[in-house]
Amino acid sequence: MPTRWFRWLVSMMGIVLVAGFAAGPAHARDPLDRFYQQRPDWQPCHDGTLDAAGASCAGVLVPLNYSHPDGRTLTIAISRIAATDPARRRGVLLSNPGGPGGAGLQTMVTVQKGMTPDVRAQYDLIGMDPRGIGRSDAVHCAIPLPTMLFSSGFDVFGYARDTGLAAVLAASCLAGDIDKLRNITTRNTARDMDVIRAALGVEQISYYGASYGTYLGAVYTQMFPSRTDRMVLDSAVDPDRYWVGMYQDMGPINEYALDDWAAWAARHDDQYHFGATPQQVRAFVEDMIRRAAAHPVISLGSGYLVDEHTVPIMLLALLSNPKMNAGLADVVRLLSDGVDGKPLDVSKLKSKISGAAPEAAGMAAVTCGDRAAPRNPAWYYRNIEAARPTQPVFGAFANNITVCAYWPDPLEPATQVHNATPALILAVVHDTRTAYPEGVALHRDLSASRLVTLADTRIHGSFRPGLSPCVNDSVNTYLATGALPATDVTCEPDPEFFPK
Incomplete structure (x- = not known):
């Protein structure tokens, strides 16, 4: 009798061990889980502009290097201006003001001025200082020059x-x-945006990006196509010429x-x-x-x-x-x-x-x-x-x-943007920062996009109060309903916008 019990006990232990080893990989911890499962702790921003707009701020933890998620981390500073009608809230609208290197916590304070009440009712507006910028663990150089851009002179x-x-x-x-500096890249910022998306508890994000922010948004559509909702790309960059x-x-x-x-x-x-x-x-x-x-x-x-x-x-x-x-x-x-x-x-x-x-x-x-x-x-x-x-x-x-x-060679190849993610692309014929052909090229790269052209205008950034009701109507209709224009659109500016 003891012998039979002993044999039974040994056999059961073997079954348990085999089952344990077999099941082990299915329950292995994803090292990114701790980032994707966090929730923001919203607090006052302690910033006059944001506080006046009723915004709150939080920090979102992200890996410095997504190839080594158990290593160093950064904290990405985000701001939120809540949807005006919680019952109609459909999601979040992230943003980037351009640069690259532009701080973005305050971006939506200005951008919201062009939005209709219908749009404001539906979205939490999210600003962000991208990694390495502003409140998001800013990088520094020993020589604090105000810019890296100069003109070469005459000879x-x-x-x-x-x-x-x-x-x-x-x-x-x-x-x-140098380890931190070399991980401040657009691809990593796009990954940060996806962590922010998850931390905000939504399956998809809508987005408003201006200038360089259009490149960041386009990279996000390529890396996370199923996570994008309504994308507005204002003063667009050609990814192939960036x-x-x-x-x-x-x-x-x-x-x-x-x-x-x-x-x-x-x-x-x-x-x-x-x-x-x-x-x-x-x-x-x-x-x-x-x-x-x-x-x-x-x-x-x-x-x-x-x-x-x-x-x-x-x-x-x-x-x-x-x-x-x-x-x-x-x-x-x-x-x-x-x-x-x-x-x-x-x-x-x-x-x-x-x-x-x-x-x-x-x-x-x-x-x-x-x-x-x-x-x-x-x-x-x-x-x-x-x-x-x-x-x-x-x-x-x-x-x-x-x-x-x-500079050392990049840690990753540049993203090749070619996909069918729907997007509304805004381009200005006489844009001084992102030349008009750049927006046309991004429109080709995003094959399901629509292009809204602002004609006869020297300006960078076309979604702004008073500049063009035609442009603003296209943006607000898209954000409110998800409906892109049936065809590409050419808009004219309001002459009253410009100084005489």
Whole structure:
């Protein structure tokens, strides 16, 4: 009898052990589960703009490197402006303001101004500081330059200066937390968006992205096609030309924009005294840049430099919206007086162009981490020289070398965007940041998309109050009902939007 019991006990133990080993892999823990199963702890934002909008803020934990989810983590800061009618709430609308490197916690405070009450009733509006930016574990470089973008100047000596500066800036960034820096990429931010989606308790996300944010949104549709709902991509980027080609495309359109502004300034010659014709105004600006090269202004207290490398960037910053025409005229006058030896009011100058470009560290991390740039300095200089005849002000910027020429190769290949995810793409014929052909190209890449073209307009970002009721109606109808236009649409701006 004891022998039979012993044999039975041994056989049962064997069955249990075999069953245990057989079942083990089916219950193995997914290392990403702890990220996907978290829930936000909403708290006050302690930010005047967000608090005034009734927003709340939270942090969402994500892996630094999704290939090693049990390793280091980052905390992504998000904001929420709740749907105005909880009974009609259908989901969340994430957002990105552009950049790359733009902080986005406050984005929906502005974007919601173009939304109808019907749309506001249906969505929680979600802002986000992308990884490595703002409150989301921001990256830093040892040299805190305000931008990684410069114009190369007028000759090979000026270009040599920028080549050296790019190398030094790259070294100053890479000397820090290189593991963190190299994981600040668009693909990882798209993965973060999917963790945020799960943390918010929804199966799909809707999205509004502007400028670089359209590239991020397009990458998300490629990586997580079943998780996308209603996608609005405003001032779209061509994924195949991101990012070197995208900057090259900015040269010709900003020359056009400068001429357009010059025509406005000529009409106000009694106030600004740049010239009575557009040609005289442009000549004044080009001469001012040459004078800045001969007599640069260095503000030791603020570290501000006014010369042929920085002036074109200041001009470009204010050409993206005709409502800034007067501000650009003020900047041209400040710069012209400064290079003529008059005292330069640096604080006033900075106030006019503040927020014009994302901080250098975050921008460098994303652009250089997404796609490798050409390494050979001669390649850039050939392009600069080829552009000069037709792009005398902006060709040396649009084709210039950057820190990415000295950056390590990306950890992952760039995403190839080609899918049939529905999306509403907005593109502006005279967009100074993302040239119109870029939006047309993204429309081809997203084969189920519709393209809304804003004609006859020099502006970056077309979904905004008062600019074009046609554009706003297309966006609001899509977000409210899910219905894309039956065909591509061309809209006109409201003439009352623009300064005379």
